[in-house]
Each structure stands twice: as structure tokens, then as C-alpha cells.
Amino acid sequence: MPVSESLLHLTQDPQFWAGQLSEADDLPPQLRVSFPVVGGYALVLDIELPSGERTLGLRCPASSEPVQLGWAPADGPYPAALQWWELESCARVIALADPTLPHPGLVVALLSPFAPATADDDVTWIAAVREAAYRSLRREVPAAAPAGPEQTPLPLFSDAQWWPAPAAPSPQVLDEAAIAALSAPGRATLTVRADKRFPHEQLAELVRRAAAELRHLPQEDWYAQTRPLARRIADSGDLLFVPALLGALTEAGCDHPTVLDALSEPLMPLEACWMVETLAGAEPGTLLRHHV
Incomplete structure (x- = not known):
């Protein structure tokens, strides 16, 4: 699995998704997750700690280090490094190759801010996929503490209303308000693809191979x-x-x-x-x- 335990721990913190890191003291200064897609190509996300700055890169078969696609501070704004359909194709291929990364899931949750909606996109579709991705985030919750008196109470106080059970924490990382805020597809405002250093040819080849992989599967x-x-x-x-x-x-x-x-x-x-x-x-x- 390409996702480290440190990053998994971080993604179970609601503050991480809000662009704020509440607990980063025990984490390394940089976290990297590499999502292999196809043919030696991978999408690579680097997260600097404790600032939370994020860099999305593309690793090609002939190199060990990724070429930068886009950079963003923890709370945005994010550049339009990917088009939505490019991310969608890659996320599907990643899920087929790695059953631990179902789609929509962690790949979309982490990378979709780098694929803001354009005028040609179906924003309802994008919002639904992003919502499903954020809802998929789960965490382990401790077992609920036993409710009730330690000793048998007097009959007058034996009713359950006198011994309310504590609220059980939700295994869902994000609450409804946070999911709604994150799911809304932001509009593309920061353009990086016009930069002459942007790896257009390499990204196009990755997307071409991903699409070919999806076309070949039903055969x-x-x-x-x-x-x-x-x-x-x-x-x-x-x-x-x-x-x-x-x-x-x-x-x-x-x-x-x-x-x-x-x-x-x-x-x-x-x-x-x-x-x-x-x-x-x-x-x-x-x-x-x-x-x-």
C-alpha cells in the first residue's frame, strides 16, 4: 500500500482537511505518498509539516523524482494542475491496481483540490464524487465506556434516564458541514498549465495510458x-x-x-x-x- 501509517493517521484528523495541523510534533518534516497509475507513471503528493503545504508531482518511468504539477498552501487556493477527467481516469486505474484504494476514496480526497472545475465540467457530478470520497474516510473509535452505576441503585434511580450513555464518537472523520464545504468543487483560478515548464507531454502520456487501460479491461x-x-x-x-x-x-x-x-x-x-x-x-x- 502506498500510503504510510503517518499519513493515514494525519488523514484521520479533521483539522488536516481544514488546512490546519493540530498534531504534527510526532510526524516527519515531510510526508510523501506515491500513487502508481500505469506503466511506471505515478502521481506524487508531498506534504510539508507543520505548515501543511502540498506539492503535486508526476513521476515518469525514466526518473526517480517527480516533476512538479502544482503547489498550494494548506488552506489553498489550489492550482488547476489536473483536469477533472484526468484525475477521474487515474483514480479508476489506481483502484483497479490497488484494492486498498477504492474509488471514490482517499485518492480523490487528497488530489481533487488540484483538479478544480472548469466551465466544461459537470459540477454536480464532481461534487457527488468528492462527497463520496470524503464520506469514505473512516477512523477507529474506542469502545464506548460502560454506562450505568457501579452498584445496584435504589429503585427510584434504577431507570436508564438516570444513567445516560455517553455519546459514541463517529467513525466518520468529517462531520456533515465539513463534507459539504469540501465537496463543493472550487473553480479554477490559478493557472499553472500555461507555464512552459509544465510537463504537458508526460501528463498527456499518463492520461493516454490510463484511458487505454480502462478501455482494455472489458475485453x-x-x-x-x-x-x-x-x-x-x-x-x-x-x-x-x-x-x-x-x-x-x-x-x-x-x-x-x-x-x-x-x-x-x-x-x-x-x-x-x-x-x-x-x-x-x-x-x-x-x-x-x-x-x-
Whole structure:
């Protein structure tokens, strides 16, 4: 898994997502997460501590260090280093390669600020995917302390109203207000792609390879056998037949954890949507737009 324990710990702090670091004393001065995409290309995020400044880079097959795509202070504003469809394609390929990074999930949560909406984007779609990504953030919570008296109380005070249980902490990292604020896709204001040093050719090659990877998947083995059913679901916009698709894939011998998890109960609509779109060879958003 490319995400270190230190970064995972940081992402479980709501203040991190607000651009503020409340506890960074025990962390190294820099955290790096590298998301391998395809063909030796990777998206690399560096986080400076304690400032929280973030740098998004692109690592190419021929180099060990990433080329900078964009930089931002902890609380923004973020540059338009990626277009949304570029991030969406890469996040899907990353999820297929690493079942521990489902989509929408941590990849979108960390990198989507670098892909603000443009005039050509469907902001409703983007907001829904970002919301699902931030909702996916989970943390371990301690078991609730036993409620009630240590000794048997007098009958007058035996009712549960006298011994209210303490509120249990939520495993969800962010509350509803924070999710709403983060999910709103910011508009592109800082342009970095016009800079002559921006790695246009390398990024275009990464995106081309990611798109080719997604196009090739439904032609493989058991996916080809179930593609007509996936296409029917994508065209209808109805997730009712997703269990049938899951059953057909299982019978055909599919054992890909990312594919099976995305189509299994409890069904996460946006996760199921992108998987069905991919298996159907459909344009991204074909099914998803029916569910946002």
C-alpha cells in the first residue's frame, strides 16, 4: 500500500482537511505518498509539516523524482494542475491496481483540490464524487465506556434516564458541514498549465495510458462474457441488476477484489457506477449521472 501509517493517521484528523495541523510534533518534516497509475507513471503528493503545504508531482518511468504539477498552501487556493477527467481516469486505474484504494476514496480526497472545475465540467457530478470520497474516510473509535452505576441503585434511580450513555464518537472523520464545504468543487483560478515548464507531454502520456487501460479491461477474460449485461445496466441507468452482474462475474471465475467489492452489498452507488461503466466500456459518467 502506498500510503504510510503517518499519513493515514494525519488523514484521520479533521483539522488536516481544514488546512490546519493540530498534531504534527510526532510526524516527519515531510510526508510523501506515491500513487502508481500505469506503466511506471505515478502521481506524487508531498506534504510539508507543520505548515501543511502540498506539492503535486508526476513521476515518469525514466526518473526517480517527480516533476512538479502544482503547489498550494494548506488552506489553498489550489492550482488547476489536473483536469477533472484526468484525475477521474487515474483514480479508476489506481483502484483497479490497488484494492486498498477504492474509488471514490482517499485518492480523490487528497488530489481533487488540484483538479478544480472548469466551465466544461459537470459540477454536480464532481461534487457527488468528492462527497463520496470524503464520506469514505473512516477512523477507529474506542469502545464506548460502560454506562450505568457501579452498584445496584435504589429503585427510584434504577431507570436508564438516570444513567445516560455517553455519546459514541463517529467513525466518520468529517462531520456533515465539513463534507459539504469540501465537496463543493472550487473553480479554477490559478493557472499553472500555461507555464512552459509544465510537463504537458508526460501528463498527456499518463492520461493516454490510463484511458487505454480502462478501455482494455472489458475485453479481458470473464469481463468480455459479462459486458452485454454491464452495457444494459449502463444504458438503463438502473442499478437493480448489479447483483446479477456480480453473480455472472463470479460464475465466470472473476476474483478481482476491486471489481467484486464495488459490486457487492452494501452497494455504494458511485463506486458501483464507475465499475459498471468500465466493464461496459461506456463513457465515464454514463451511469453515474443517473445517481447524482
